[in-house]
Amino acid sequence: xxxxxxxxxxxxxxxxxxxxxxxxxxxxxxxxxxxxxxxxxxxxxxxxxxxxxxxxxxxxxxxxxxxxxxxxxxxxxxxxxxxxxxxxxxxxxxxxxxxxxxxxxxxxxxxxxxxxxxxxxxxxxxxxxxxxxxxxxxxxxxxxxxxxxxxxxxxxxxxxxxxxxxxxxxxxxxxxxxxxxxxxxxxxxxxxxxxxxxxxxxxxxxxxxxxxxxxxxxxxxxxxxxxxxxxxxxxxxxxxxxxxxxxxxxxxxxxxxxxxxxxxxxxxxx
Amino acid sequence: xxxxxxxxxxxxxxxxxxxxxxxxxxxxxxxxxxxxxxxxxxxxxxxxxxxxxxxxxxxxxxxxxxxxxxxxxxxxxxxxxxxxxxxxxxxxxxxxxxxxxxxxxxxxxxxxxxxxxxxxxxxxxxxxxxxxxxxxxxxxxxxxxxxxxxxxxxxxxxxxxxxxxxxxxxxxxxxxxxxxxxxxxxxxxxxxxxxxxxxxxxxxxxxxxxxxxxxxxxxxxxxxxxxxxxxxxxxxxxxxxxxxxxxxxxxxxxxxxxxxxxxxxxxxxxxxxxxxxxxxxxx
Numbered sequence: 001x002x003x004x005x006x007x008x009x010x011x012x013x014x015x016x017x018x019x020x021x022x023x024x025x026x027x028x029x030x031x032x033x034x035x036x037x038x039x040x041x042x043x044x045x046x047x048x049x050x051x052x053x054x055x056x057x058x059x060x061x062x063x064x065x066x067x068x069x070x071x072x073x074x075x076x077x078x079x080x081x082x083x084x085x086x087x088x089x090x091x092x093x094x095x096x097x098x099x100x101x102x103x104x105x106x107x108x109x110x111x112x113x114x115x116x117x118x119x120x121x122x123x124x125x126x127x128x129x130x131x132x133x134x135x136x137x138x139x140x141x142x143x144x145x146x147x148x149x150x151x152x153x154x155x156x157x158x159x160x161x162x163x164x165x166x167x168x169x170x171x172x173x174x175x176x177x178x179x180x181x182x183x184x185x186x187x188x189x190x191x192x193x194x195x196x197x198x199x200x201x202x203x204x205x206x207x208x209x210x211x212x213x214x215x216x217x218x219x220x221x222x223x224x225x226x227x228x229x230x231x232x233x234x235x236x237x238x239x240x241x242x243x244x245x246x247x248x249x250x251x252x253x254x255x256x257x258x259x260x261x262x263x264x265x266x267x268x269x270x
Numbered sequence: 271x272x273x274x275x276x277x278x279x280x281x282x283x284x285x286x287x288x289x290x291x292x293x294x295x296x297x298x299x300x301x302x303x304x305x306x307x308x309x310x311x312x313x314x315x316x317x318x319x320x321x322x323x324x325x326x327x328x329x330x331x332x333x334x335x336x337x338x339x340x341x342x343x344x345x346x347x348x349x350x351x352x353x354x355x356x357x358x359x360x361x362x363x364x365x366x367x368x369x370x371x372x373x374x375x376x377x378x379x380x381x382x383x384x385x386x387x388x389x390x391x392x393x394x395x396x397x398x399x400x401x402x403x404x405x406x407x408x409x410x411x412x413x414x415x416x417x418x419x420x421x422x423x424x425x426x427x428x429x430x431x432x433x434x435x436x437x438x439x440x441x442x443x444x445x446x447x448x449x450x451x452x453x454x455x456x457x458x459x460x461x462x463x464x465x466x467x468x469x470x471x472x473x474x475x476x477x478x479x480x481x482x483x484x485x486x487x488x489x490x491x492x493x494x495x496x497x498x499x500x501x502x503x504x505x506x507x508x509x510x511x512x513x514x515x516x517x518x519x520x521x522x523x524x525x526x527x528x529x530x531x532x533x534x535x536x537x538x539x540x541x542x543x544x545x546x547x548x549x550x551x552x553x
Contacts, residue, residue, distance in 0.1 A: 013414050036446040038416040083444070084363055138362055138440075139311035164443040165362065167310040167473050167512030193446050196476070196517060235447035238476065238517040238541045245545030261521050268528060268551045 001027040001156060001187045002048055007057035008211075009043055017043040019211035020057070025189065027155070030182045032198050032219075033191045035208035036233035041191045042083065044208070045158050048189070050074040062155065076105060078156040079149030083164070083191075085141035088148075089133040094125060097133050098148050105152055119147035122177075139165035146177070156187045163194040175201050199223060199237035200258070207232050220257060272342070274435050274467045275299040275322065279336035282317055282326060291317040293491040295336070299484075301434065304461055304468045306478050306499065309488035310512030315471050318488070319437055321345065322469075324353040341434055354380065358433035362440045364417070364424035373415075374399070374408040377426045384431075398426040401460065418449035422456075429460070438470045442477060451477055476516040479503065479538045487511050500537060518544050525551065 002025040009018040017040045025031050033041045046052040047059045050066040059066045062077055082088055091097035098119055102112045120126045123143040128136060133144060142165055149157060159178075163171050171194075178201060181188050192198055198205070198219065205222040207215035209232045215222055222228065223240045243260035246252055255263040277297040283290040292314045299305055307315055320326040324345050327334045338345040341356050361367050370376040377398055381391045399405045402422045407415065412423055421441065428436060438457070442450035458481040460466050472478055475485070478499075485502040487495035489511045495502050502508055503519045504526065518541050525547055539547065 015414075037418050037444075037449055084365070137311050137316060161444065165311060165440060165473070167308075167313075168509065168514035169310055169512045171473075171514065193444075193450070194474070195447065196474075196514075233446045233448035236541075239521075241541035242518060242521065242545050242548075245542045246549060249549055261517065264521055264548050265524050268524065268548060270528065 001025055001029075001062055002189075003060040004044070004047070005058050005060070007047065007054040007059055009047065009052060009055050011043075017211050018047070018054070021211070021213055022057075023206065023213055023216070025187060027187055028182070028185045030178065030188045030201075030203045031190070032203035032205050033189065033208060034193070034195070034198070034205060034232070034234050035214075039208040039232065040211040041208055042160055043211075045080060045160055045189070045191060048074075048156070048158060049078050049080050075101075075154075076152070077154055078158060079152065079154035080158040081142065081145040081149055081160065081162060083160040085138070085145045088145055089141060092132060093130050094120070094128045094133055094136070094144060095130060097144060098151055101148060101152050107152070115151040119151045122150075123147045124173075137165065139167070139170060142166065143170070146174075150177075150181075154186075156189070157181055158189045158191075160191045161193070162190060163192060163197045171197055193234075195223075195235050195237050199240065202258070207234065224257065272301055273298045273339075274301040274341055275469070276339040277318070277321070277336070278339070280318070280321060280338055281333075281335045282321060283333040284317075285331050287332075290333075290491055292321065295491070295493055297486065297493065299435075299467060299469065301467055302461060302465045303483045304457065304470065304478075304481055305484045305486060306475065306482045307469055307471045307486050307488065308473065308475065308511075308513050309494075313488045313512070314491040315488055316439075317491075319359075319439065319469075319471070322435075322437065323357045323359050324348065324350050351384070355384065355431055356434055358428035358431055358436040360421075360425055360428050360436065360438045360441055362443060364420040364444075367424050367427065368412040368420060371411055372408070373404065373410050373412055373423050373426075376412055376423055377430050380427055380431050394430045394432065395426075398430040401429060401463070402426045402456070417444050418446070418453075421445060421449075421453065425456075429464075429466075433466070435467045435469065438468060438472075440471055440473065442472065442474060450474075454478060454481055457481060473512075473514055475499070475503070475514060476518075476538075479516070479519075487513055503538070521548065 004021045004023040007018050007021045010016050035041055050071045053067050095116055098116045099112050162174055178188055202219045205219050206213055215228045223237055229236055239260050240257050243257040277295050280292055280295040281290050282292045309315055321338050327346050328350055368376050378391055378395045404422050442453055454477045457468055482499050485499045494511055503515055504523050509515055522539050522544055
């Protein structure tokens with residue numbers, strides 16, 4: 001669904017943000033991009049939407065080279081919730097904000113109405129329907145941008161730091177939404193520093209550092225690679241560290257690190 | 271020690287809003303404490319903070335009752351100019367508060383507005399750059415910096431005003447885990463060196479539990495829990511109020527329940543220390 005072929009990109013100030021990135025994400029995959037600030041994660045996302053075009057190499061989205069496609073064509077396929085929701089909210093009311101893209105994509109009015117109600121309901125924003133998006137809290141704005149994107153049903157959903165400003169309850173709902181999208185066959189790419197959020201939902205993890213991909217694999221494998229994570233300034237999930245420590249002890253039975261807490265609970269003396 | 275912040279029975283309702291954003295809120299913070307404010311989104315945290323830095327009632331209309339005292343002065347009868355020198359505010363996204371052409375000019379911006387004499391401005395800017403270890407960035411353009419560096423530039427601008435109270439709104443949310451723990455260590459260091467009081471709004475508690483004196487949880491505009499971080503994390507109600515309990519804290523709580531009779535845990539164990547403690551109790 002998304003393919004980067006040896007992509008490099010240099011910002012105007014001379015910083016090389018992507019340095020020979022090759023990466024393939026198949027349809028229906030759920031991928032997390034992790035790595036230190038400035039590793040190139042957001043630049044990579046902007047290449048998928050066509051906001052940035054590679055200096056060398058090529059980016060294909062659903063088989064189409066982003067240099068040959070307009071941003072409008074790509075945005076029908078790829079929905080992105082950027083890190084700072086203020087950059088993408090501009091309407092007078094929350095309802096208007098959600099309707100905007102749907103109308104632009106030519107959905108009939110009754111479909112627009114239905115989907116707006118569905119999205120506001122799903123993300124607990126119903127009470128703000130006629131309010132200005134500007135009065136929402138940071139976390140609510142992030143949920144609104146996500147609702148706007150899901151409403152037009154793109155094939156690829158990209159979320160840049162979606163957990164910022166979200167409390168534990170909202171994070172759990174967000175995790176549920178991501179898993180729902182995955183089971184609906186969507187391709188989901190999440191950029192996040194929030195390792196504790198990512199761990200239980202087990203994405204494929206792509207680790208970036210200095211504009212390069214330095215690690216790529218299932219969460220279980222990558223999150224146990226202490227040296228790789230440390231080199232990219234990414235923390236290990238607490239429970240993985242806990243699990244690894246316990247398993248240094250000879251004779252400890254094998255459990256999946258996801259089950260470490262439950263296993264410890266059952267194995268502890270009353 | 272004197273209270274740097276006292277919130278006395280504060281209630282506030284925005285115009286056109288059916289319910290109060292903050293209700294009957296009481297809080298006292300002694301000078302030099304690090305206090306974490308948590309709670310679900312929409313719980314009234316931002317409204318409370320606006321009532322502390324004076325945006326409420328000076329910039330927002332609405333129904334206001336009770337009082338907020340910062341360093342002994344009532345916010346509603348203080349002017350914004352005086353408040354800006356007592357209360358510093360670091361926004362969630364540093365891009366919202368850095369905008370000059372060089373880091374140095376950015377850090378000096380607040381002081382320039384107050385008309386601080388040139389030599390003193392120089393000294394305060396240098397001090398802030400030194401405290402945050404960004405002296406080498408002084409001539410750089412802020413938009414060229416990394417997020418972690420921008421965050422430190424914004425914080426330097428706040429500290430140059432020498433506020434007694436600094437409010438940080440989710441300061442680690444845009445930072446990678448390593449940079450985030452460096453920022454938390456910096457907060458502890460500044461408290462130690464300058465005696466600054468910090469109120470930190472944060473959902474991610476794993477980092478802050480180490481350095482915070484107190485955790486206050488809000489829900490529905492009210493204060494619902496208050497105590498040492500460990501007391502709150504071990505409170506069964508905390509999760510229902512949207513507090514993210516660090517994964518290790520849950521295991522540690524189970525361990526503490528099995529050790530009934532022993533004093534409650536004083537601090538959050540690191541994952542490896544927890545593994546050792548659990549190992550000692552395995553069948």
